[in-house]
Amino acid sequence: MTRSRSNPFRRVATGSIFWWLFIFALIPNAMVVMVSFMPRGETEFVELGLTLESYGKLLDPLYLQVFWESFWLATLTTLLCLVIGYPFAYIIGRAPRHLRPLLVLLVIIPFWTSSLVRTYAMMILLGTQGVINTALIALGLITEPLELLFTPGAVVAGLVYTLLPFMVLPLYASIEKLDVRLIEAARDLGARKLTTFRKVIIPLTMPGIVAGCMLVFLPGLGMYYVSDILGGAKTTLIGNLIQRQFLSARDWPFGSALSVTLTLTMALMLWAYVVAARRAAQKVEA
Amino acid sequence: MSEFVIEVKGATKTYGKNTVLHGVDLQVRRGEFLTLLGPSGCGKTTILRLLAGFETPTSGQVILDGKDVSHDPPEERHVNTVFQSYALFPHMTVFDNVAFGPRIQGVNGADLEGRVMEALRTVKLDSFAQRRPDQLSGGQQQRVAIARALVNKPLVLLLDESLSALDYKLRKAMQIELKQLQRQLGITFVFVTHDQEEALSMSDRVVVMNTGTIQQIGTPREVYETPANLFVAKFVGEINLLEASVAAVHGDGRYTIDIHGRRFELGARRSFAAQQAVNVLVRPEDLRIWRAGEPRAEDVAQTIEATVEEVIYKGSTVDLMVRLATGEALSATQFFNEDDPVFGNLDYKRGERVEVDWVPGWEVILPHD
Amino acid sequence: MQRYVNIAYATLVYAFLYFPIVILIVFSFNDSTYSLAWHGFTWRWYEKLADNDVLIEVALNSVTIGVLAASLATVLGTLGAVALYHYDFLGKRLVNGLVFVLIMSPEIVMGLSLLTLFVTVQKVAALISESLDASLGFISVLLSHVTFCTPFVIVTVLSRINGFDRHLIEAAKDLGASEFYTFRKVILPLLMPAVVAGWLLSFTLSMDDVIITQFVSGPDYELLPLRIYSMVKRGITPEVNALSAIMFVATLVIVAIAQALLKENKQ
Numbered sequence: 001m002t003r004s005r006s007n008p009f010r011r012v013a014t015g016s017i018f019w020w021l022f023i024f025a026l027i028p029n030a031m032v033v034m035v036s037f038m039p040r041g042e043t044e045f046v047e048l049g050l051t052l053e054s055y056g057k058l059l060d061p062l063y064l065q066v067f068w069e070s071f072w073l074a075t076l077t078t079l080l081c082l083v084i085g086y087p088f089a090y091i092i093g094r095a096p097r098h099l100r101p102l103l104v105l106l107v108i109i110p111f112w113t114s115s116l117v118r119t120y121a122m123m124i125l126l127g128t129q130g131v132i133n134t135a136l137i138a139l140g141l142i143t144e145p146l147e148l149l150f151t152p153g154a155v156v157a158g159l160v161y162t163l164l165p166f167m168v169l170p171l172y173a174s175i176e177k178l179d180v181r182l183i184e185a186a187r188d189l190g191a192r193k194l195t196t197f198r199k200v201i202i203p204l205t206m207p208g209i210v211a212g213c214m215l216v217f218l219p220g221l222g223m224y225y226v227s228d229i230l231g232g233a234k235t236t237l238i239g240n241l242i243q244r245q246f247l248s249a250r251d252w253p254f255g256s257a258l259s260v261t262l263t264l265t266m267a268l269m270l271w272a273y274v275v276a277a278r279r280a281a282q283k284v285e286a
Numbered sequence: 287m288s289e290f291v292i293e294v295k296g297a298t299k300t301y302g303k304n305t306v307l308h309g310v311d312l313q314v315r316r317g318e319f320l321t322l323l324g325p326s327g328c329g330k331t332t333i334l335r336l337l338a339g340f341e342t343p344t345s346g347q348v349i350l351d352g353k354d355v356s357h358d359p360p361e362e363r364h365v366n367t368v369f370q371s372y373a374l375f376p377h378m379t380v381f382d383n384v385a386f387g388p389r390i391q392g393v394n395g396a397d398l399e400g401r402v403m404e405a406l407r408t409v410k411l412d413s414f415a416q417r418r419p420d421q422l423s424g425g426q427q428q429r430v431a432i433a434r435a436l437v438n439k440p441l442v443l444l445l446d447e448s449l450s451a452l453d454y455k456l457r458k459a460m461q462i463e464l465k466q467l468q469r470q471l472g473i474t475f476v477f478v479t480h481d482q483e484e485a486l487s488m489s490d491r492v493v494v495m496n497t498g499t500i501q502q503i504g505t506p507r508e509v510y511e512t513p514a515n516l517f518v519a520k521f522v523g524e525i526n527l528l529e530a531s532v533a534a535v536h537g538d539g540r541y542t543i544d545i546h547g548r549r550f551e552l553g554a555r556r557s558f559a560a561q562q563a564v565n566v567l568v569r570p571e572d573l574r575i576w577r578a579g580e581p582r583a584e585d586v587a588q589t590i591e592a593t594v595e596e597v598i599y600k601g602s603t604v605d606l607m608v609r610l611a612t613g614e615a616l617s618a619t620q621f622f623n624e625d626d627p628v629f630g631n632l633d634y635k636r637g638e639r640v641e642v643d644w645v646p647g648w649e650v651i652l653p654h655d
Numbered sequence: 656m657q658r659y660v661n662i663a664y665a666t667l668v669y670a671f672l673y674f675p676i677v678i679l680i681v682f683s684f685n686d687s688t689y690s691l692a693w694h695g696f697t698w699r700w701y702e703k704l705a706d707n708d709v710l711i712e713v714a715l716n717s718v719t720i721g722v723l724a725a726s727l728a729t730v731l732g733t734l735g736a737v738a739l740y741h742y743d744f745l746g747k748r749l750v751n752g753l754v755f756v757l758i759m760s761p762e763i764v765m766g767l768s769l770l771t772l773f774v775t776v777q778k779v780a781a782l783i784s785e786s787l788d789a790s791l792g793f794i795s796v797l798l799s800h801v802t803f804c805t806p807f808v809i810v811t812v813l814s815r816i817n818g819f820d821r822h823l824i825e826a827a828k829d830l831g832a833s834e835f836y837t838f839r840k841v842i843l844p845l846l847m848p849a850v851v852a853g854w855l856l857s858f859t860l861s862m863d864d865v866i867i868t869q870f871v872s873g874p875d876y877e878l879l880p881l882r883i884y885s886m887v888k889r890g891i892t893p894e895v896n897a898l899s900a901i902m903f904v905a906t907l908v909i910v911a912i913a914q915a916l917l918k919e920n921k922q
Contacts, residue, residue, distance in 0.1 A: 009835040014744040017735030017809075021753040022746075024802040028768035029756070035771060045774070088668045091661045103665075105914060110672045113906045114863045116880050117899040120887045121675035124682065127891065131678055164672065214759075222761030225865050229887055239763050239866075246767050246870065256771070259764050270759070340825050360828040367829045373822035377844045386840075387830035438830065 036256035045252040054257035063241070067261075070238040073152065073227075074220035077159040078167075081216045082209070084160070085167040089208075092168075093175030104172060111165035119226050122158045123149065126230070150232030158230040159220050166215035174208025210273065218266060238262055288352055291316045291441055291474050292337060297346035299332050299498075306332050308498045309346065314442065314476060315491075319468050321477045323485040324495035325521065330478045333495075334444050337476065339363045351441055366435035370447040372427045374419040380406070380430050381415040387438040405437035406430075408467065425456045432467070442474045449484065461488050482522045486510060494518045512555070516652055519567050526573060526616040528566040529654075532558045543651065546612050548588050554651040563654035572648040573618035575606060576641040580629045589641035592616070597634045604632040608642060616642065676903060683896035700897035710882060710898070717862055717879035720793075724800035725857035731801065732808025732857075733850050737842060739809070740816045741824065757806040766870030769799045773871060791873025799871045800864065804857035811856060815849035816842075848916055855913050859906070 036054055041047040057063065092103040110118065125131045126148040133145040148154055178201065186196040202209075224239030231237075238258065245255025292314035299307040307329045314320050322330035335341040336348055339360035348356045355363055366387070374383050384402045393401060406412040409429035419427055428448065435443055445464075449457045465488050468475045479485055485492050486506040494501045494509060494517075502514040513519035520527075533549055534542040541558060543550045545566060558564060576582055576589060595615070596607035606618045623630035634640075683701070687694035704710060739750065757765065773795045780787040823845070827837040843850070865880045872881065886895050 007834050009833075009838060010738075010742055013734040013738040013838075014742055014747075016731055017738055017805075018744070018746050018750055020731055020735075020802070020805065021750055021757075024769065024772070024798060025753045025757055026749070028765075028772040031771045031775065032764075032768045044778075084668065084671075088665060091665045105910070106669060107672070109907065109910055110676070112859050112910050113676065114880065114899075114902055116863070116865055116883055116887070117679070117902055118675065120883070120895060120899060121679040123887065124679055124891060124896075125675050161671070161675065164668075218759065218761060222763040222866070224763065225884060229884075239761070242763055242767065243866075243869070246770060252771070255767060259767055263760060263764055266759070266761075338825075338829055340828075360825065361831045361833060365829075367826070369822040369826060371820050371822050373820055373826035375823060375826070375841055375845075386827070386832070390831040390836065434826075434830070 032256045033260055035252055036260045038253055040251055040253050045250065051253075054251075054253040055261075057254055058257060058261060063258075066236055066238060066241050069152075069235075070221055073156055073159070073235075073237065074217050077156055077163060077220045078213050078217045080156065080160045081164050081167040082213065085164055085171055085212065086209075089168045089171035090175050093172050093178070100176070104169075107165050107168050107172070111169065115162045115223070116225065118162050119158050119229050122154070122161055123229055126154050126157070149230065150234055152231060152235050154230040155227045155235050155237075158226045159223065162223070162226065163216045163219060166219070167212040170211035170215065171205065171208045174205040174211075178204055210277075214270075221262065221266070289316065290314060291351060292476070293347075293349040294333065294336070295347040295349065297333070297336060297343040297348065299329075299336065299341060300344045306498050307336075307343075310498075310500055312493065312500065312503075314474060317472050317474055318490040319465065319475045319477065319488060320491050320493065321479060321485040321489035322493045322495060323479055323482060323522070324501075325480055327497075328495040329498040330480075330493075330495050331446060332498075334367070334446050334476065334478050337442070338365060338367045338444055364438075364440055365442045365444055366438050366440040367444040367446060368428075368431045368435050368448045370450060372419075372431040372451075374427055374430055374434070376419055378418075379415065380411065380417050380419070380422070383419065383430055384434045384437050386434065391438070401437055405433040408436065408471075409433045424452055425460065428452065428460065432464075436471065436473070440473065442476055443468075445475060445477045447478055447480070450479070450481070457484070464488065486522070492522075494522060496521070511650075513567070513650060513652075516565065516567075516655055519650065519652065524570050524617065526568045526570065526618075528568070528614065528616075530564050530566045530651075532560055532562045532564060535560050541651070546590060546610065548590055550588050552649060552651060553647065556651070556653070558651070558653065565652050565654055567650040567652060568616075568644045568648065570605070570617045570619040571621075572644045573616060574643050574645065575608065575618050575620060575634075576643070577629060577634070578639065585646050586643055587646070589643045592640055592642045594634050594636055594638040594640055597636060604634070606634060608640060610642075618642070679896050680900040680903065683893060683900045685893065688893060700893040701901075703894055704897050704901075707894070710879075713877045713882045714879045716793075716877065720796055720800055720878060721858045721861040724797055724804055724861045725854050727797075727801045728804035728808050728857045729850060729854045732805045732853055733812050733843075733846065735805065736809045736812035736816060737838065737846075740813060754806045754809055757803065758810065762803070762864070762866040763870075765803055766799075766867040769795070769802065769867065770870040790875075791871055792876040795871045795873065796868060796876060796878065799867050800861045803864070803867055804860050807856050807860065808850075808853035811853040812846055812849045815846055819845055851916050852913060855909055859909065862902075 035046055037050055037052070038046040039049045039051045039053060058067075092100060092107075095103055123130075127133070128145045128147070128149065130149065132148060133142075136142045137145065182200055182204065183196055186200045187193075191199065221237070222239045224237060224243050227235045227237045227240060242255050242258045242262070245251045245258065249255075290313040292312075294310055294312040296309045296311060297307055298305065298309050306327075310329070310333065312333070322333055324330045332341065336343055337350075339355070339358055339362075342357050346356075347354055350363060350365065375386065378386070381402055384405055385398055388398055388401055403412055403415065406415055409432055411426060411429050411433065414422065414426065414430075419430065422430065428451075431448070432443075449460050449464075452460060461484060464475070464477075477485075477488065486509070489506055491503060492506055492509045493503050496517050502509055502518045504512075504514075509518060509522050513522060516527075519525050528545050530543050530545040532541055533544040535558065536542070539553050539555065539557075541552055541554060543552050543564065543566060550566075552566070574583070574586075575594075576586070590610055592608040592610050594606055595609050598605040598607075603622070604620045606620060607615055608618060609615050620632050622632060684696050684698075685694055686697035686699065735750070735754075738744065739747065770791075773789070773791055777789040777791075780789040823841060824837060827841045832840065863880065864878075865884055868878050868881055869884075872878065883895060883898065886892060
């Protein structure tokens with residue numbers, strides 16, 4: 001660590017990042033926390049004062065239902081991504097070495113493609129006159145188009161579709177690092193395939209699994225445009241609710257309270273994970 | 287101009303609660319090859335980093351050429367470092383690497399070219415100027431690193447474990463080359479290593495360190511032959527350690543020492559009290575093994591019985607492991623003697639009963655720890 | 656046997672990833688407005704796109720913001736990464752914490768917090784003087800984009816700095832280089848692949864962002880994703896198909912460039 005005398009370069013490098021994040025990350029977040037405790041204003045968005053009114057609103061069964069549904073959809077999305085993504089990541093992580101870069105690149109391309117465009121592509125697939133319905137009718141399997149679009153199922157499908165690469169990439173990274181000799185050693189010591197998977201492969205790829213689940217679950221809660229486009233008016237998620245408070249309902253304190261609650265819930269989950277990981281590490285040491 | 291190019295006065299370095307250097311005093315003479323020797327974590331690299339300016343002492347001073355530089359940053363000190371990893375800039379050619387320092391000094395054009403090429407010639411790499419570091423072998427990279435440092439004509443060249451990444455043969459060759467280079471250029475070298483053989487073969491003086499303190503400073507011969515304490519004795523070269531006690535004090539540095547019931551009349555530079563527990567230290571090559579029937583040298587006064595446990599043929603020597611009746615194991619290096627057809631070929635058998643003594647006066651007696 | 660199951664499964668997942676995009680591109684050439692049946696090949700939707708002045712304007716806005724935000728974020732993020740790696744400074748833990756928070760927090764939370772900041776600034780500006788105009792638009796969008804891109808540049812650059820020999824920086828200083836000279840001649844050239852990767856990542860993030868932009872853009876300034884969003888909400892239009900196809904191809908080009916750079920980096 002260099003602690004030599006202050007010089008201009010050092011001052012610019014440390015100062016610019018510090019102040020930028022101070023102004024554009026710390027202050028705005030602090031303001032949101034403040035706003036969430038302030039009463040809603042008549043002419044302005046907020047009035048000076050201190051109230052728990054907005055947090056009280058959260059207990060309304062209607063909003064609790066939204067919270068519950070959002071977490072449920074995000075969880076479902078995460079599980080589906082994991083179930084689809086793990087075997088897939090395992091296959092490409094164990095593919096011949098010279099093929100791997102290409103196979104990964106093929107996952108990265110959708111990951112770099114606009115998620116809005118991909119959500120829209122999903123819409124083309126699922127619509128009443130969409131590709132799936134048209135195909136099914138043409139095949140004579142159904143006579144009336146199925147109602148696929150504007151359902152919670154469509155939202156989950158859209159989220160899985162947009163977020164799958166976020167699951168696959170970290171999984172791939174941890175699977176590729178896995179030492180084949182460890183698997184061979186487990187088999188050599190008499191472990192069956194399933195035991196090897198459970199006792200060796202899963203624990204060793206845990207960092208990838210956790211990273212992947214985070215990368216899917218967290219955006220899954222906030223990507224309101226996916227539920228907006230694919231779920232129609234029927235599916236309201238936390239993201240939609242927050243967005244509405246700020247951009248149409250103009251209830252900033254309530255929107256802020258929602259946002260603070262969402263952030264705290266996520267922080268709690270992260271913290272629970274860190275604690276669990278630390279416990280697991282201690283167990284290994286003991 | 288002072289006799290010393292570097293003086294370290296009472297240098298202490300602490301990281302949090304961890305003190306890695308305890309008030310070290312050290313003087314480096316102009317033009318000498320000084321080696322800091324010790325196990326990892328002994329503080330030798332910390333001293334080097336204090337000299338280079340990568341660290342500042344928590345207390346104490348670093349004086350370079352008569353000026354206190356304790357708190358000067360590395361770029362303002364007229365010393366240069368050859369790093370263990372060489373730290374060659376991978377994105378520059380060999381030429382640009384070597385030219386890095388002079389360019390900062392404002393040297394350019396033909397002057398620059400001349401100085402850089404001269405430095406590369408010194409390390410015999412002038413034909414590699416346009417290569418990139420990754421196109422060179424480990425030994426060549428090492429030389430570029432030396433040239434890059436030397437081109438700045440530093441007061442002192444600091445070398446941090448610089449040879450440890452090379453293979454055995456190359457390391458041997460570089461040891462000689464470095465020594466010659468140092469003599470030829472007359473620059474002061476401060477070399478850090480954990481390899482005692484390297485330290486002994488290259489240095490004018492060796493500084494043996496352990497746990498953040500200096501254990502002994504001396505010429506290679508002094509350090510090897512008259513170690514100041516048990517640590518130095520054990521760390522520099524192999525040594526046999528015999529538990530003993532002082533049976534009688536005769537004055538004038540003469541003692542009767544009791545080793546497992548046998549009494550030896552020995553001399554020592556230190557003074558000991560009667561009944562004091564001591565260690566008698568003997569190098570393997572000074573240990574003599576007498577086989578049954580083998581004619582003894584005239585100076586054999588007293589011997590200890592032992593059993594041969596292991597015979598290791600080393601080509602130029604035979605190394606023996608012998609065990610005393612008390613259970614202590616000693617190692618002895620025996621040289622072939624072609625003039626002695628019976629015993630000179632050293633064909634010891636395992637389990638063979640022998641007697642052991644050593645060349646009189648080549649032992650070192652140190653107080654028991 | 657297992658091998659064929661593997662190949663089949665992987666193919667299926669790839670199909671899932673690409674099928675919707677392929678359909679979208681194919682139908683951008685379909686000569687029909689609503690029907691999904693094939694009515695023949697046409698460039699009509701691309702022509703219509705080319706005539707759509709508003710769309711071209713917002714696309715230009717997007718590229719402008721993308722380039723500016725990516726460049727500013729790259730400068731800020733690279734300096735920040737070097738500062739975090741190389742220096743001990745007051746508030747270092749805060750900076751580390753904020754980088755983590757920005758990466759983990761949902762876009763919507765960042766969007767509304769920035770909106771709160773900008774609206775407050777606007778109110779304060781209005782209090783000071785009526786002529787001070789701090790309404791939402793280009794500036795607020797740019798500042799927001801820089802803010803959400805910077806942490807990703809920091810992470811990208813840091814992972815590369817952590818990979819290289821710390822002694823390189825010490826060697827430069829040992830040879831007499833100042834902090835800035837070391838940065839310019841040693842650190843920056845070595846970081847270049849990560850810096851470029853950070854720029855490209857920022858550019859795509861900026862081009863892709865819907866949520867934060869929707870919060871901070873105000874009524875008079877629009878970016879492409881927002882325009883697409885409102886078009887999509889009205890239903891399927893082949894024009895959007897054409898636009899999406901163009902954006903997909905553009906992404907392919909960027910990914911190809913990024914890959915080429917990464918490859919060079921490895922060598």
